[in-house]
Every structure is written in structure tokens, then in C-alpha cells.
Amino acid sequence: MGKATGFMEYDRQTLKERNPAERTNDWKDYTIPLSDEEVRKQGARCMDCGVPTCQSGMELAGTTTGCPVYHLIPEWNDLVYRGQWKEALRREHLMNNFPEFTGIACPAPCEGACVLGINEPPVAIRTVERSIIERGFAEGWVVPEPPKTRTGKxxxxxxxxxxxxxxxxxxxxxxxxxxxxxxxxxxxxxxxxxxxxxxxxxxxxxxxxxxxxxxxxxxxxxxxxxxxxxxxxxxxxxxxxxxxxxxxxHRNIDVEGRDLKGIHYAMDFLHSTTKSLLDSNLEDGNYISAEGKDVIVIGGGDTGTDCLATSVRHNCKSLVQFDVYDQKGALRDEKGNPWPQYPRVHRVEYGHKEAAANFGDDPRAYAVMTKKFVGDEKGNVKEVHTVNVKLKIDENGNRIREEIPGTEKVWKADLVLLAIGFxxxxxxxxxxxxxxxxxxxxxxxxxxxxxxxxxxxxxxxxxxxxxxxxxxxxxxxxxxxxxxxxxxxxxxxxx
Structure with a gap:
């Protein structure tokens, strides 16, 4: 590597973010690019490890470990450090047709498998990846390359x-x-x-x-x-x-009151908002609106987080996200979740920050299971009834959720979004x-x-x-x- 000691000299730095309270007033990218010099330092943190687990995509313990497209990560990290951006772009495109998509929306299992991540913050691989492709577009290096001949097929x-x-x-x-x-x-x-x-x-x-x-x-x-x-x-x-x-x-939820008005799949909510935004800047009104509503998002994954961020921009009245799992720890469990598995740790994503900035606290409620929906006289949802649960292993080794007596709760809701996958x-x-x-x-x-x-x-x-x-x-x-x-x-x- 060009900077053999870079991982000891430079701290991990990912893309900066705009102020959470301010950025919810628009629909622009919430991130701020790093300078070329800052990206070079992140590339320098790649440590010339003997086996670059980051680029070897596999599945371990039911999760993805390393990069499934076998990105040549150490190579383009080194090239960025050396200032050879155009060659870094070429190496990036060899294994991934669309590094701009993965650089934005991939959860980065490569970073979870980074060797440096065993005992230090891992290399900011996704940040470098996105920076390379954005530099490529800005410089005009990404150009059409049609095939020279056609097969007739x-x-x-x-x-x-x-x-x-x-x-x-x-x-x-x-x-x-x-x-x-x-x-x-x-x-x-x-x-x-x-x-x-x-x-x-x-x-x-x-x-x-x-x-x-x-x-x-x-x-x-x-x-x-x-x-x-x-x-x-x-x-x-x-x-x-x-x-x-x-x-x-869509994966559905089989509880009483599911047919009430105001309960929607998360993707219907997100799709309608984006289409209306692109068609008319939301002026046509053809979307599921969270404006002025008490919103509950059921599901603790990335889609649920996207629903939080979208609801805040709609100017919702209140916002809660149910996660059926317990809150995870800040560090990975070395016995149950060892390196190089994808780290199952507590994360505060962009939507959580935005909800907290607008409502004063992280919107998540953990170990919560929905029991039923209750509606008003017009068939609109008005309440969500829940109970807390704990995970247990039964005599057959199956994972089951056991309700905790006395933890029943009623939540006010005008809009419920189901973000529980497909x-x-x-x-x-x-x-x-x-x-x-x-x-x-x-x-x-x-x-x-x-x-x-x-x-x-x-x-x-x-x-x-x-x-x-x-x-x-x-x-x-x-x-x-x-x-x-x-x-x-x-x-x-x-x-």
C-alpha cells in the first residue's frame, strides 16, 4: 500500500451530513462530500492485510459477509491515496456496473469484514467508493462505451x-x-x-x-x-x-383491525411520495400524506428508517418506530456475532437523527409487538395496541417471542406504515x-x-x-x- 502506516495515522471519516433539523425542509441529498484530500486519507487507512476479506462476498450465519460483487477494494483504495482517480474508477467499474448505487444504498458488508475492523473502526470503504464514481462523473470520465459489433441476438x-x-x-x-x-x-x-x-x-x-x-x-x-x-x-x-x-x-401483518383505513405498506407510501415529488413537487397531492398525523412505523430496518425521514418531511405530528427486537449493543458480540460476520450493533441512521432533531428523541420503541388496530366510527385507524416481548428458545431450538405481562400499551395513530419486507x-x-x-x-x-x-x-x-x-x-x-x-x-x- 502507498501508506503502510495510514491506518495508524488517520481516523475513520465518512461523508459529512447536513444539519438534521434543517435538511428536513427539503428533499435534497442529506450528505456532504468529503474533499479529495480527506478521501485520500481514508484510502490510506487500507492496511495491506494478507487476506482482504472485504472483497470476498459470502454468507455466514445468515448474513452477508464481504462484498458480493468482489470489488477490488484494496486496489482502488491505494489508487485513490496515490491520487490516481481515473485508474481507481476503472478498477471500480471492473466488478461493479453501478458503484454510485452501492456507494449510497448498500449497507456495506465489506466494512463489516474489514480486517482493520477487528479492533479499530474499519476503513470507510463505501465513502471512498462513492467519492470515486462522483469524481468520475464530475470529470467526464464516465462516458458511453457501446459495443463495436452486434451479434444479431x-x-x-x-x-x-x-x-x-x-x-x-x-x-x-x-x-x-x-x-x-x-x-x-x-x-x-x-x-x-x-x-x-x-x-x-x-x-x-x-x-x-x-x-x-x-x-x-x-x-x-x-x-x-x-x-x-x-x-x-x-x-x-x-x-x-x-x-x-x-x-x-408485501409481507403483511395478521392482527385485528388490519383492514382499517390509514394502514399502508411502506413501499406504497414511499412510492407515492417519490412519484408525486418527481411529477409535480408534491403539488398534485397524489400521495399518502403524513402531514399533521400521528405516525407509527412498524419495522426496524432501512425501509422503516426511510419512512421516518419521509414522514418528517411531510410535517407529521408525531413519529414512533416499532422494532420487535431488543436494542442492540454498541459493540458486536464476539461470541454470537464474531468478525467477519456483518456486525449486529446499534446504529443511528439518518432518519433517526432527523426524527430526534424534530421531536426531541430517538423515535424507536424496542421489543414491541403489535396486537391489534382500533378504529373510529368512520373506519379510520386511531390506535395501535402493543405488548413487549422477549426472545426465547423453545425445547426444539426454535426462536419464539414470549409476551411480557403488564407491558400492554395503547398508542395514538392516524397513519400506520408496515415496513416488514416482502x-x-x-x-x-x-x-x-x-x-x-x-x-x-x-x-x-x-x-x-x-x-x-x-x-x-x-x-x-x-x-x-x-x-x-x-x-x-x-x-x-x-x-x-x-x-x-x-x-x-x-x-x-x-x-
Whole structure:
């Protein structure tokens, strides 16, 4: 490494943030870039470890460890330290088509597996990653690179989320003519309509989509394959199909009063806000509004955090987030959660900071289970009844939640947002294509091969693996593209 002692000389520094109380008055990026010199110091903290676990994506104890796209992290950290930004960008793009997406919205399992992180704050990998790609766009280094020749083969990619975009980008590089079908009115899938503007701006998505279009990829929006575009036509018009439609069936909550008005899925809330914001700066009113309401978010993950941040910008009256788990500690449990597993520790994310700045305290309530919803005479939700729970292991080794007597509580609520994830992919297109599914309703396709039981039809991303990370979607899109190319040409040069 260029600075062998950098990890001893420099403290970890991530992107700065705008004032939480002020930034909730707009929908702009809540972060502030570091200077080039500050980023160089972060690159210098990469410590030339013998085995760079950060770049070796795997699954340990049910969580992702290291980077699933096998990012060449030590290489581009070193190049940034040396001031060789353009070469760092080239190395970054070798393994990841969209470092701007992962640099913003990936939870960074690479940092959890960083060797320095064993006993020091890990290298700020995600900050360096994002800084490289933003420097690349600013300098004009990210330009369209259309293939020199075309194969004459046509491929349909269904879904324009990260898996679909990655598959399309790779197949286009191989010279195939690629058409991406998206049922929404804008390209990007959950990148566009599942992550709020202040966290991942649509301009960032569109910037990359423009590059892909200039490279020759065709995007068809407002078109649901199997409904607006018949499957028979799809199979007749294309030599191969890559399914990247995601896992969009919401996980529900089965409690009394669930059918009351004012209870919505988190993604419906986020989608409607982003669409209205992009269409009219919210002036059309076509969104689920939290303005003046007592809001309860059920679910302690990233989507729940996004709901907090969005609700604050709507000027909600109050805000609470239920987490069914106990509050985690500040440090990882070395026995139950050892390095290099992804650290299960207490985090204060951007939405928590914003809620605290506006309402005076962290909005989370831990070990809380919803028991029922109660409505008013007009069928609108007005209360959420809960009880605290503790996790126990039964005689069969199953994890169960036991209610704690005397902890019952009633919460006032005008708006309830369910941020508890997705149960699997929509079955409509799957059935029309006649592809096999597994016991969890996901498309059955072997990881690394991605071929379904129907010749010429491949699957990648959440539609195959279930709800997962952006970085896994990119990994699978790239792999499915490689195997699709092999199917079409008999051999492949794609990585």
C-alpha cells in the first residue's frame, strides 16, 4: 500500500451530513462530500492485510459477509491515496456496473469484514467508493462505451432494478440487442420508487440510465410483461429472456383491525411520495400524506428508517418506530456475532437523527409487538395496541417471542406504515412463463447458472433469491448475463 502506516495515522471519516433539523425542509441529498484530500486519507487507512476479506462476498450465519460483487477494494483504495482517480474508477467499474448505487444504498458488508475492523473502526470503504464514481462523473470520465459489433441476438430483460440494469449492461457489452421492460413509468425499480430522493436521487439513477441508453439499450416503461405485452410475443420476439422482476409481494401483518383505513405498506407510501415529488413537487397531492398525523412505523430496518425521514418531511405530528427486537449493543458480540460476520450493533441512521432533531428523541420503541388496530366510527385507524416481548428458545431450538405481562400499551395513530419486507415475487408472470418455483414461491434457478426450467429463460436478483441487498442483485444480474450469453453464443467472455 502507498501508506503502510495510514491506518495508524488517520481516523475513520465518512461523508459529512447536513444539519438534521434543517435538511428536513427539503428533499435534497442529506450528505456532504468529503474533499479529495480527506478521501485520500481514508484510502490510506487500507492496511495491506494478507487476506482482504472485504472483497470476498459470502454468507455466514445468515448474513452477508464481504462484498458480493468482489470489488477490488484494496486496489482502488491505494489508487485513490496515490491520487490516481481515473485508474481507481476503472478498477471500480471492473466488478461493479453501478458503484454510485452501492456507494449510497448498500449497507456495506465489506466494512463489516474489514480486517482493520477487528479492533479499530474499519476503513470507510463505501465513502471512498462513492467519492470515486462522483469524481468520475464530475470529470467526464464516465462516458458511453457501446459495443463495436452486434451479434444479431435479442434479449429481453424484465425489470429495471439493479439486477435488471446489471444484466442489461453486461449483455449489451457482449453485443446483444437488449430491451428492458419496466411496468412503472420510470426506470430503476426500487432504486427509483423504493428509496427516497434525499437518500438516492432519481437524478443519480437517470444519469446512469442515460449512459446505458447511449450504449444502445432500449427501455420500455409503463409495460407489464404478461399483461400489456403478451408472453407469446415476448418469446417470439426475443432469443432469450432474463427475469429480474424483484420480490414485490408485501409481507403483511395478521392482527385485528388490519383492514382499517390509514394502514399502508411502506413501499406504497414511499412510492407515492417519490412519484408525486418527481411529477409535480408534491403539488398534485397524489400521495399518502403524513402531514399533521400521528405516525407509527412498524419495522426496524432501512425501509422503516426511510419512512421516518419521509414522514418528517411531510410535517407529521408525531413519529414512533416499532422494532420487535431488543436494542442492540454498541459493540458486536464476539461470541454470537464474531468478525467477519456483518456486525449486529446499534446504529443511528439518518432518519433517526432527523426524527430526534424534530421531536426531541430517538423515535424507536424496542421489543414491541403489535396486537391489534382500533378504529373510529368512520373506519379510520386511531390506535395501535402493543405488548413487549422477549426472545426465547423453545425445547426444539426454535426462536419464539414470549409476551411480557403488564407491558400492554395503547398508542395514538392516524397513519400506520408496515415496513416488514416482502414475502416473495408476484406469481402472474412466473405462471405465464411456466417457470418452476421453490417452496418459497421464488423462481427456481441454480445460483451461478441462473437458468430456469424453460430453455432460454434466466432469473436473477430478488425474483430468484428473495428480498436481498442491492449488491447481491448486481452480482446476480451480472452472472445471469454471463450464462445467458453462453446460451446464445456457446461461449462467453463476460466475467
Amino acid at each position: 435479442k434479449v429481453a430483460v424484465i425489470g429495471s432494478g439493479p439486477a435488471g440494469l446489471a444484466a442489461a449492461a453486461q449483455l449489451n457489452k457482449a453485443g446483444h440487442s437488449v430491451t428492458v421492460f419496466e411496468r412503472s413509468d420510470r426506470v430503476g425499480g426500487l432504486l427509483t420508487y423504493g428509496i427516497p430522493e434525499m437518500k438516492l436521487s432519481y437524478d443519480v439513477v437517470k444519469r446512469r440510465v442515460n449512459i446505458l441508453e447511449q450504449e444502445g439499450i432500449t427501455f420500455v416503461t409503463n409495460t407489464e410483461v404478461g399483461k400489456d405485452y403478451p408472453v407469446s410475443t415476448l418469446r417470439a420476439d426475443f432469443d432469450a429472456v432474463v427475469m429480474c422482476a424483484g420480490a414485490t409481494v 414475502s416473495g415475487p408476484d406469481q402472474g408472470l412466473i405462471q405465464k412463463l411456466a417457470v418452476e418455483t421453490d417452496e418459497n414461491s421464488r423462481v427456481k434457478a441454480e445460483y451461478g447458472e441462473h437458468a430456469t426450467n424453460i430453455e432460454g429463460v434466466f432469473a436473477a436478483g430478488d425474483v430468484r433469491r428473495g428480498q436481498s441487498l442491492i449488491v447481491w442483485a448486481i452480482n446476480e444480474g451480472r452472472q445471469a448475463a454471463r450464462e445467458c450469453d453462453r446460451f446464445l453464443m456457446g461461449t462467453t467472455m463476460l466475467p
